[in-house]
Amino acid sequence: MTRRQFIPLVGIAATASYASIKFQKPPKLPDGPVGNSAVAIIRARSYSEDLVSRMLDGVRQTGLDVRGKRVLLKPNLVEFESSTVINTDATIIAAAVELFHRLGAAEVRIGEGPGHRRDTLDLADDARYRATIPKFESIFTDLNRDDVSPIKGFADEKEFYFPNTVLGADLIVSLAKMKTHHWAGATLSMKNLFGLVPGAIYGWPKNKLHYIGIPRSVAELSRHFRNTYAIVDGVVGMEGNGPIQGTPKPAGVLVMGHDLVAVDSTCCRIMGIDPEKVEYLRLAADLGHVHPGRIDQRGETIASVQTNFALIDEFASLRLA
Amino acid sequence: MGDLYLESRLDFLRKTQNSDGGWGYFPGKHSWLEPTTYATLALHGTPGVEPTLDKSWNLIRSWQTAEGSYRPSGQVQGGTWITAHVVTLASVRGVYDDSVRRSVDWMLSVVGAEHNYLMRTAAAFHLLKTKLDVSHAGWPWREGNAAWIEPTTHTLVALKKIAGKYQGAELAQRVREGEAMVLSRRCSDGGWNCGNPNVLNFDLPSYPETTGLALLGLQGRNSAELNDPLNVAQKFREETKSSLAKAWLTIALRCHGRNLAAPQGENKVSSDVMLAALEALGHPDGNYALLRTGGPA
Numbered sequence: 001m002t003r004r005q006f007i008p009l010v011g012i013a014a015t016a017s018y019a020s021i022k023f024q025k026p027p028k029l030p031d032g033p034v035g036n037s038a039v040a041i042i043r044a045r046s047y048s049e050d051l052v053s054r055m056l057d058g059v060r061q062t063g064l065d066v067r068g069k070r071v072l073l074k075p076n077l078v079e080f081e082s083s084t085v086i087n088t089d090a091t092i093i094a095a096a097v098e099l100f101h102r103l104g105a106a107e108v109r110i111g112e113g114p115g116h117r118r119d120t121l122d123l124a125d126d127a128r129y130r131a132t133i134p135k136f137e138s139i140f141t142d143l144n145r146d147d148v149s150p151i152k153g154f155a156d157e158k159e160f161y162f163p164n165t166v167l168g169a170d171l172i173v174s175l176a177k178m179k180t181h182h183w184a185g186a187t188l189s190m191k192n193l194f195g196l197v198p199g200a201i202y203g204w205p206k207n208k209l210h211y212i213g214i215p216r217s218v219a220e221l222s223r224h225f226r227n228t229y230a231i232v233d234g235v236v237g238m239e240g241n242g243p244i245q246g247t248p249k250p251a252g253v254l255v256m257g258h259d260l261v262a263v264d265s266t267c268c269r270i271m272g273i274d275p276e277k278v279e280y281l282r283l284a285a286d287l288g289h290v291h292p293g294r295i296d297q298r299g300e301t302i303a304s305v306q307t308n309f310a311l312i313d314e315f316a317s318l319r320l321a
Numbered sequence: 322m323g324d325l326y327l328e329s330r331l332d333f334l335r336k337t338q339n340s341d342g343g344w345g346y347f348p349g350k351h352s353w354l355e356p357t358t359y360a361t362l363a364l365h366g367t368p369g370v371e372p373t374l375d376k377s378w379n380l381i382r383s384w385q386t387a388e389g390s391y392r393p394s395g396q397v398q399g400g401t402w403i404t405a406h407v408v409t410l411a412s413v414r415g416v417y418d419d420s421v422r423r424s425v426d427w428m429l430s431v432v433g434a435e436h437n438y439l440m441r442t443a444a445a446f447h448l449l450k451t452k453l454d455v456s457h458a459g460w461p462w463r464e465g466n467a468a469w470i471e472p473t474t475h476t477l478v479a480l481k482k483i484a485g486k487y488q489g490a491e492l493a494q495r496v497r498e499g500e501a502m503v504l505s506r507r508c509s510d511g512g513w514n515c516g517n518p519n520v521l522n523f524d525l526p527s528y529p530e531t532t533g534l535a536l537l538g539l540q541g542r543n544s545a546e547l548n549d550p551l552n553v554a555q556k557f558r559e560e561t562k563s564s565l566a567k568a569w570l571t572i573a574l575r576c577h578g579r580n581l582a583a584p585q586g587e588n589k590v591s592s593d594v595m596l597a598a599l600e601a602l603g604h605p606d607g608n609y610a611l612l613r614t615g616g617p618a
Contacts, residue, residue: 080562116515118530119565121593126562137592145346145353145595148396161397182521200346200353201393201401203462203469205515211434211466241523314521 037259051095113143144199178237189230261288272308342376389423402472433468474538533569571603
């Protein structure tokens with residue numbers, strides 16, 4: 001073996017051992033922002049319940065004023081598999097549209113830019129969005145193919161493009177699905193923001209984000225978009241080999257709040273995942289609260305709804321002790 | 322019925338052209354290169370459109386970067402995979418000038434970032450989380466990123482179409498490499514997805530749209546070699562719920578000489594400009610043959 005052949009191998013070995021060390025002794029998390037974050041856990045055992053009332057309860061417990069604001073709802077629409085639980089359920093989105101109208105929003109739109117499938121409108125059709133959500137087509141934007149504008153400073157990129165629908169929103173509501181994820185450990189309200197990135201520029205999948213690094217991209221999206229609120233659909237989540245090939249896992253909850261880091265940390269604890277071991281939450285720990293002592297848990301307690309989501313071997317180490 | 326299907330789509334395209342000569346992904350939106358390419362191909366050769374298509378072509382050409390690549394729209398800086406579309410369109414228009422040659426040069430200079438020594442070494446030691454064969458060079462969505470099926474197949478179509486004009490052995494070599502990359506990424510179910518057939522030892526399913534695109538890029542290969550994937554594509558076409566996938570599969574299967582029935586009772590035109598154009602292209606009387614290529618260059 002020549003020296004030139006050997007050096008990359010040393011690099012790989014060094015990276016692997018660093019990752020191992022990093023995993024065994026993670027550095028202390030930053031304190032996070034001043035004050036605590038309110039996160040509401042609202043019980044919702046099925047999609048046929050009065051979800052608007054449940055969400056109103058969550059909003060009351062976490063506080064949210066959307067009067068006169070342009071609200072963009074961002075569901076997690078991924079695959080043509082209407083018989084599974086891959087996508088945010090249509091009833092959740094319909095309830096959120098009604099919720100934000102009731103709360104006095106000036107405009108409520110829905111936008112999504114799926115990461116792998118290009119036919120967003122048919123995807124929405126298959127997920128029963130068109131059938132369930134009144135006037136769906138007139139309020140929906142395919143974020144993959146929207147007109148765009150550049151922003152500066154995203155993940156140290158000189159310029160990065162986002163859809164004008166996203167940049168024009170006063171509030172982005174991440175209507176995520178509670179799922180395990182084969183790259184990130186879990187996909188929740190923060191990872192859901194990947195769908196804000198336009199495929200027409202960055203491709204299907206949005207490979208640029210992979211090169212920035214998936215955990216870092218998740219954290220940077222939350223860092224850039226601070227005008228957010230989360231409603232995570234955990235009525236029926238997905239466990240095992242998520243976010244696509246896993247199996248349904250009823251958790252019977254909606255998890256809501258302004259602080260996406262705190263919402264996702266709470267979701268992780270409900271799923272039996274240690275949020276302090278989820279890399280994107282660690283990277284975003286200066287933006288919001290991971291530590292349970294800094295999260296004001298409203299509604300149900302975590303203990304009363306906690307249900308371990310099955311994890312693939314790759315992420316078995318994330319299990320909450 | 323078939324005529325109405327085609328005419329309604331062409332009429333929609335004529336009515337939704339922007340004043341700058343291009344098309345947005347949806348009516349009333351800014352012009353983008355991708356829908357403009359497909360609308361132009363769909364309308365190519367139809368009566369009375371030459372002046373408007375010349376305007377489209379001039380708009381597209383104004384988006385070329387100094388390095389020869391093309392920007393995806395007037396609002397976006399930097400060239401991308403979309404450059405392949407311009408080369409294909411140039412070939413259809415019979416244009417081969419210095420501007421086109423620079424685009425081809427740029428495409429030949431771009432390689433998927435995973436095709437490097439370090440990644441190949443990591444793959445040899447099974448250190449990757451995916452079972453990717455990184456030994457073949459494909460094309461990325463953007464320079465500096467990994468190669469995927471869709472940008473690779475669009476580039477293969479463009480290079481094969483322009484091959485007779487371009488001087489240099491590198492083009493043929495890259496076409497062979499690109500085809501090998503596509504073939505190496507076939508999923509276990511017989512089709513193709515975006516380009517990742519296995520993650521963490523779990524086989525991932527193929528998608529109908531990328532299966533159609535992959536077959537478009539593999540035109541000219543041994544027909545026996547493609548028989549199975551073409552059958553998979555035909556089955557996908559019958560079953561898919563995606564109009565876009567159906568359109569791509571139709572174009573690919575027709576380019577491979579498969580006999581398909583004309584669409585029946587599907588005259589409602591989508592508000593999606595690119596979809597309308599692809600559906601028009603795939604009609605038996607449409608311009609799908611403009612995407613037909615020969616074999617390896």
